[in-house]
Amino acid sequence: MISTKGRYALxxxxxxxxxxxxxxxPLKDIAERQExxxxxxxxxxxDMVAGGLLKGASGKGGGYKLCRKPxxxxxxxxxxxxxxxxxxxxxxxxxxxxxxxKKSCETLPMWQEYDEMVxxxxxxxxxxxxx
Amino acid sequence: MISTKGRYALxxxxxxxxxxxxxxxPLKDIAERQExxxxxxxxxxxDMVAGGLLKGASGKGGGYKLCRKPxxxxxxxxxxxxxxxxxxxxxxxxxxxxxxxKKSCETLPMWQEYDEMVxxxxxxxxxxxxx
DNA sequence: CAATAACCTATTGACACAGTAGGTAAATGG
DNA sequence: CCATTTACCTACTGTGTCAATAGGTTATTG
Numbered sequence: 174m175i176s177t178k179g180r181y182a183l184x185x186x187x188x189x190x191x192x193x194x195x196x197x198x199p200l201k202d203i204a205e206r207q208e209x210x211x212x213x214x215x216x217x218x219x220d221m222v223a224g225g226l227l228k229g230a231s232g233k234g235g236g237y238k239l240c241r242k243p244x245x246x247x248x249x250x251x252x253x254x255x256x257x258x259x260x261x262x263x264x265x266x267x268x269x270x271x272x273x274x275k276k277s278c279e280t281l282p283m284w285q286e287y288d289e290m291v292x293x294x295x296x297x298x299x300x301x302x303x304x
Numbered sequence: 305m306i307s308t309k310g311r312y313a314l315x316x317x318x319x320x321x322x323x324x325x326x327x328x329x330p331l332k333d334i335a336e337r338q339e340x341x342x343x344x345x346x347x348x349x350x351d352m353v354a355g356g357l358l359k360g361a362s363g364k365g366g367g368y369k370l371c372r373k374p375x376x377x378x379x380x381x382x383x384x385x386x387x388x389x390x391x392x393x394x395x396x397x398x399x400x401x402x403x404x405x406k407k408s409c410e411t412l413p414m415w416q417e418y419d420e421m422v423x424x425x426x427x428x429x430x431x432x433x434x435x
Numbered sequence: 436c437a438a439t440a441a442c443c444t445a446t447t448g449a450c451a452c453a454g455t456a457g458g459t460a461a462a463t464g465g
Numbered sequence: 466c467c468a469t470t471t472a473c474c475t476a477c478t479g480t481g482t483c484a485a486t487a488g489g490t491t492a493t494t495g
Contacts, residue, residue, distance in 0.1 A: 232493025362472040363462025
């Protein structure tokens with residue numbers, strides 16, 4: 174299940190794409206338009222800046238803006254940054270997770286096939302496709 | 305992320321399919337073969353009986369067995385029973401969740417498309433495909 | 436220099452996850 | 466008929482994540 178972090182992040186990206194003329198958009202405006210607590214958005218947007226999705230600027234006239242054009246962002250990239258991992262099972266999500274049944278596991282191939290499908294779906298979708 | 309409930313349930317089904325000649329299989333045997341705590345499996349198997357996936361029998365010679373042939377179970381059915389809902393977002397998982405932005409939401413169509421893809425994937429896969 | 440806005444640390448309540456513990460009820464093989 | 470086997474039942478618990486809230490500091494500019 175995609176959490177609010179992933180969903181809100183996507184909405185922030187869309188909001189900026191729709192409301193910016195290339196300048197910075199204050200978080201206050203985004204929060205009001207999207208009806209999401211500004212305080213909570215701060216946390217989310219912080220991760221987005223750290224992850225290279227947004228650029229922030231302090232002070233008057235500051236705010237956030239996109240680093241690239243909307244068609245250069247994939248939805249998968251955004252979700253993966255916010256949700257941590259898109260993997261369906263621990264066995265595949267955590268590299269440190271050493272499963273002793275790996276070789277004989279009857280379900281692992283299915284999870285792999287599933288993860289690949291999900292990956293293709295979200296990385297095929299671009300931010301520009303949502304606007 | 306699929307939890308242990310869904311993953312273990314699937315493994316129990318496969319284990320029974322592989323080790324039963326039509327008779328009941330004691331949970332003790334399944335737990336040992338699968339290296340999962342029997343106590344924890346009890347909880348999972350209880351839900352599976354309630355959900356019509358397995359049939360249980362008490363006493364000596366008792367245990368669990370499948371209700372149908374492996375090709376009559378879809379993986380989706382098993383996972384949905386154990387995980388509650390396969391939906392990607394609250395907006396679609398919870399019927400009582402009334403989103404005010406439903407009509408104008410730019411992301412909803414994507415979640416719907418995604419859910420449909422996931423549904424088709426897991427309901428298309430049969431238990432017999434995993435053996 | 437005051438207003439604006441990002442940025443930072445800490446805390447919280449609710450809930451789910453992954454079990455553990457200890458017992459009762461039912462069925463059967465000897 | 467009874468001891469053994471097995472399912473079935475209720476309750477509890479530690480750990481962690483989710484979704485925020487609270488209150489502050491730093492940077493920038495009109």
